[in-house]
Amino acid sequence: MLPSYYEFFNPVKILSGKNALDNLPYELEQLGAKRPIIVTDKGVIKAGLIQVVKSAFDSSGMVIGAIYDDVPPDSSSDVVNQIVAVYRENGCDAIVAVGGGSPIDTAKGVNIVLSENSDDLMKFEGADRLKAPMKPFIVIPTTAGTGSEVTLAAVIKNTAKNVKMAFASHLLFPKIAILDPRMTTTMPPHITAMTGMDALAHSMEAYTCLQKNPLSDAYATAAIKLIAQYLPKAVENGKDMEARMAMANAATMAGAAFSNSMVGMVHSLGHATGAICHIPHGLAMSIFLPFGLEYNLPKTEAMVAELLLPLGGEAEYVKVAAGQRAARTIVLVRKFQQTLFDLCGLPRTLKEAGVPKNKLEEIAKTAINDGTLSFNPEELDLNDALNVLNEAYS
Template identity: 40%
Template structure:
C-alpha cells in the first residue's frame, strides 16, 4: 500500500439476511423507533403481492401511514417530489422502500427532501457534501442487482435536462436492509438476468476503479464469485431459493464495494444510454461491460487477471500465464453473458441493436450515439475510470456495443501513466 494512500469506507446499515428474514421486520422497525412509515414501491411489485407481504409484516409494529407506488423505471425528480408531498401530508416519520434500485433511489431522494425540508432535489445534487442526519430508511430489495440497499448513492433523472443526476453522501445509506428470497420470487427471468449482470458490473468496476481500496476489493472479489456461481442456477431453475438468496447477498456485497470505490466507464456510458433511450440499467451494464474492460485493459491488466480467479476458478487461473489472464477474463465474461442470453432464451440482449420497443422498433438508433457520448461527458463516474476518454472514444465504444463487434483497442489513445 502506498504511504500516500487515502480512502474512506462507509459500511452498509444493519443487514438481515435469510429465508425468514421478513419475519423480523416488525421488531427491527420498532427498534428504529418508527411508528408511521411511508411505503414506496412500484406498480409491478405491488401487482406481484410482494409489497402487500411486506406491509402485512410491517403493520404488526408500525402500520404504514401512506403508500406511494407511482415510481417508474429510471425515475426522475418528479416521483420523489410527489412522494415527499404525500409524506408530509400524511404525517409520516420514516421510509420503507420495497422494490429495485429505482424505488430505493427514489426513497433516498424523498429522504433528502423531507429531512431537510426542501421542495426540489435539483440544488441538493453533489458528492460527499454534508447532508446531516436523515429520517430512518428501511430497504427491502426485490431485485438482486442494484445493491442500492447498501450504497451511499442515488441516481435520479432531471426531467428538465434528461440528464442523470447523482447524490452521494454517507447519510444516504439505508439504516436497515432485509434480504429475503421471497422478495425476489416473482421477478421475471430477464430482469433476474439483467440484475445479476448489473451486480457483476458493480463488482468488476469496483475492483478496477481508481477509487478502489482494500476493503472494497475483498467484497468485489467475493461478490464476483457468488454471481458467476449462482446466476446461471437461478436462470435454469428460478425457484431455487438458496441461489436467489446468494445472488441477493452478492448484489449487496457488490453494492457495498462500489459505494466505496465507485464505478467507471461502463456506468458512465450506461447511465447516459439509459437516460437517452430508456434502456433498463442492468441491460446497458451487461452490454457495455466487456467493452469497458477492453477499453481500460491496458491500464489495469493485473487487476483483470485477479478477477479471473473468481470468474473461472483455480484450474483455469493456474493453467494460464500471468500476462494472458486479463485478456482471458474479458473473453470469459463475454462467454458468461452469452450463457445468460441462452438461459433466458434470448430475452436478455447481447447488443444495443437487438433491443426492441413494444412496436418492434429498435430503442437505440445510431444517431443516438453522439447524444449519449455528449451526455456521458457530464457523468461523475468518469473520474473513477482507469483510462480517460473523450466523446469521440465514448462514441467508438458505443458503436462497437451497438453492432456487437469487439472493440479495436488500437484506436484507444493510451494514457501516459503506467
C-alpha cells in the same frame, strides 16, 4: 498494492436470509419508528410482494402509515414531492422502500426533503450537501443488481429541467437493508439476468477503478464468485431460493464495493445509452462490460487477471498461464453473456438491444460528460468513446 489513501464507509445493517422480512417491525421499533410509509411501485404490487411486506406487520401492533405505490420507472422530483405530502398527511415517522432502483432512489429523495425540512429537493443536488439527521430508512430490494440498498447516492429526474440529478451523501445510506429471497423469486428471467449483470459490472469496475482499496476488493471478489456460480441458476429457475439468496447477497456486496471505489467507463457509456435510447441500465452494463475491461487493459491488466480466480474458479485460474489471465477473464465474461443469451435472450450487442446506430455519436458526447468517467483508470475522449460504441454495436 495498497492505495496511498482511501476512504471506506458502509454503515448499513444487513438482515439476510429466509423470512428476514419478519424482523421489519422489530427493526423499525429499534429505530424509534411506529408509523412507516412504504414507497414502492406497481410492479411490486402486481407481483404480490407487498402482501409479504404487509404480513410481516401482522401481530406487531404497528401501523403502516401509508403505502405509496405509484413510483414510475424513471422517478422525478414531482413524485418525491407527492410522497412527502403523503408522509406528512399521514403522520408517518419512517420510510420503507420496497422495489428496485427507482423506489429506493425516490425514497432517498423523500428522506432528503423531509429531513432537511425543505420543499425543494434540487437545492441538495451534488455531493455532501446534506447536514440534517435523516429519518429512519429501511430498504427491501426486489431485484438483485442495483446495490442501492447500500449506496450513498440517488439519481432523480428534475422535472422542470428534464435532466437527471445526482445526490450523494453519507447520510443517504439506509439504516437497514433486508435481503429476503421471497422478494426476488417473481423476477422474470431476463430481468434477473440484466440486474445480475449490473452487479457483475459494479464488482468488476469496483475492482479496477481508481479508488479500489482492500475493503472494496474483498466485497467485489466475493460478489463475483457468487454471481459466476448462481446467476445462471437464478435465471434458469427463479424459484431456486439458494440462487436468489446468493444473488441478493452478491448485489449488496457489489453495491458496497462500488459505492466506495466507484465505477468507470462501463457506467459512463451505460448511463448515456440509457438516457438517450432508454435501454435498461443492467442491459447496458451487460453489453459494455467486456469492452470496458478490454479498453482499460493497458492500465489494469494485473487486476483483470486476478479476477479470473473468482470468475472462473481455481481450476481455470491454475490452468491459464499468468500472462493470459486478463484476456481469459474477458473471454469468460463474453461466455457468460452468451449463456444468458441462450437462457433468456439477453441481448449481447447494442444492435440486438435496439439501439439505433445513428445515436452512437450523441451517446458518446453524453458519456464523456458523465461523472463516473473521472474514476476510470484510462482516459476516454470523444473518439475513443465512439470507437468503443461502434465495437459494442454489433
